[in-house]
Amino acid sequence: MHGYANPARFLKIARWFTMPLLVGGLLVTAAALVWGWTSAPPDRLMGDSVKILFIHLPAAWLGMGGWTAIAIASLVELVWRHPLAAISARAVAVPGAVFAFLCLVTGSIWGRPTWGTWWVWDGRLTSMLVLLFLYLGYIALTNALAREGSSSRIAAIFGLVGAINVPIINRSVVWWNSLHQPASITMGNSAIDPVYLYPLLASVLGFSLLFGGVVFARMRAILADAQAEARLRRKAQKAELAQTARGDA
């Protein structure tokens, strides 16, 4: 694993992966959504609003998957001190937050015609909102730490502690009576009819590829930022040294 610890080697690989992931993700997502929205018949109860599922569920999974990735990267950073771990966690945070937000917005739009309300404070909706706030806090913290050049260890601890919310979101519909229904897709089992399920899985794949592409692009940007800053600092140091030398003479 430490073979990729060298940023130069990682950048070489990341450069190859970024574009195919982004373009492939866009194409698969677009195809999946067109497929779902044109082929899926109205649901027996919800009618055409069932088609929000193709965005809502991938967004929910990626929002929760994003924080799981942050937690794993944080553990790797704290235990193995892998130099890319902190960067990858920072890179995941922004798309993770975007998908958590997308999940909340599409859920709210879906809730109005089906449940009869935009929002309720039940276990599932509340814990998902907490996830969005955790993301925003994490992004603010990592940005502040990077600006001051401090160690990212506090952010890693935040990433691990915040991970407790992920199983709570997952179990909220089982532990507590909630307005949100229980999971439709569990290990090897689906209560979703195949006419919805196949476009849904394609959409999950498309959004996941996009997510991966954004993470690679952001990791490259963060590394480039760090390089530029180091170069500027070296330049400033050299100028300072030259100035003191002249002053002495």
Next chain:
Amino acid sequence: MTDSATRGLKPKHQRLVLLSLALVALIGAGLLAAWALRNQASYFYLPSEIVAHAPGPDQGVRLGGMVEMGSIKEQPDGTTIHFVVEDGTAKVPVSFTGIVPALFVEGSGVVADGRMGADGVFVAEELLAKHDENYVPKELEGMSQEQVRRQVEATLE
């Protein structure tokens, strides 16, 4: 002796053990908190809970359960409906005046926000429909599981 003990535990492994213990403690704390919240964090009470611990007449509560088959009765005023919410063990009659959500049908889940009347009828001020985890197209409605499976197989062939 101490030398071999310290050599056996590299700093990397020390951190791993320490963090694992911290994580176990954290997950334990989270589970305990969720357990403590098991009643407070519920969005509604089931009919059996309402019947067992009847709320006061001025206490706003949410009642959730299934709308009993054949129980929705429209009242002569045209805007009020009476129906029965059940959970398999207990039943609570409900009265509601207003527009019902699209998914409010017999045999489906419902959450009623309101208070218990003195006459034992729950007066709802707001109705929310609960969706279950099944997504089924209109054409397949009313078919048995076996029929659905055959229909799907026929379409996919």
